[in-house]
Amino acid sequence: MNLNLYIANKIRKGEVTGKKLAGPVIKVATLGVTIGMVVMILSLGIGTGFKREIRNKIVGFSSHFQIINYDYNTSLETNPIERDSVFVNQISQIEGVTRVQEFATKPGLIKTTENIQGIIIKGMGTDFDWNFFNSIIIEGERPDIYQSTTSNDIIISSTLAKLLKLKVGDRVPTYFFQEKIRPRNFRISAIYDSHLPEFDKLYVFADIRHIIKLNNWNENQITGYEITLDGFDLIAPLSQQIDLLAASRISPDGGLLRSTTINQQQPQIMGWLDMLDMNVTVILILIILVAGFNMISGLLIIILERTSMIGILKALGKQNWNIRKVFIYLATFIIAKGMIWGNIIGIAICILQHQFGIIHLDPDNYYLDSVPVFIQPLPIVYLNIATIIISYLMMIGPSYLITRITPVEAIRFD
Structure with missing residues (x-):
């Protein structure tokens, strides 16, 4: 049996004796990851959809290429x-x-x-x-x-x-x-x-x-x-x-003949649309960072709450890395649950908006009468992979706090 995984699962379920802060903290951290994932999927879907719809309209007037007199x-x-x-x-x-x-x-x-x-x-x-x-x-x-x-x-x-x-x-x-x-x-x-x-x-x-x-x-x-x-x-x-x-x-x-692309025919509009990619990227980075810091604060609270447990495990001969694994497993539970629910909710909202156009826009200001959404499997997969990697990298730092805890002080900690 994987003892580290067993302890992490007990903490997650609130079955470890002592203070009961872990339950609410885990719920808040999970909710933060879920909301962050939903917002990132919506940002990606709406940004891609808006760009795609405007491009399609411009291409409908002028096509992708024109062959004209040189x-x-x-x-x-x-x-x-x-x-x-x-x-x-x-x-x-x-x-x-x-x-x-x-x-x-x-x-x-x-x-x-x-x-x-x-x-x-x-x-x-x-x-x-x-x-x-x-x-x-x-x-x-x-x-x-x-x-x-x-x-x-x-x-x-x-x-x-x-x-x-x-x-x-x-x-x-x-x-x-x-x-x-x-x-x-x-x-x-x-x-x-x-x-x-x-x-x-x-x-x-x-x-x-x-x-x-x-x-x-x-x-x-x-x-x-x-x-x-x-x-x-x-x-x-x-x-x-x-x-x-x-x-x-x-x-x-x-x-003689020459060709021109739609980017050359409409440089202002196409340049404006290209800027949307940067906006979406900035939004995704900010949301990942916010969700990551939410995870860090939650993990720190749980570590502080379980200081006595950490001291006892060290006194019983557990190495720092094994104890760190407990909290990394716990973070994995939070990230996995938050991402699963975030993907389900985010993709469901995108599908509903795409099919029924529930949220409307003023076409005089946005060029469209409803919020456009376009999602593709590959970008969603990349987004999930990037979120997992960044979240784990941000978890490494807080887990080092465990190495600073000594058994004697930890067991006395109240």
């Missing part, structure tokens, strides 16, 4: 590239690429009887990925861009609809400026709401054939291609491969 034009009026099915096929064959779609953009002006608003109209082709917009369209139906004739239907945001006092079915006088003003009379077929004001105030979506005609391009000319990947983490590994493929390809009209 002109470094910084104006909103873009220079075209030629459609190239061979190049699209080469990009599509790259492992990790899920979709390649064409796009075209043009700045314009919406004018109603009461208001006026500058916009960027983005053209959608027959290869357009509707998955993102199906999730954010709140009213109306998406336009039919698969007919042989150009569709006059457009999708605008709820922000623009409220600003310009428009609704589904309304006609929208829109003006484009080149050598002369070119008006178009679109019809609103759907209204979307992404909760991203920087995009909602700017983007209107229409049939790509309108953009081609407005720019006086031929039928084979577009602004470029958008490339969607399996995941955001693939941007860095595939960046060089896509860059080289774009740089080595000469457009049928003799022009």
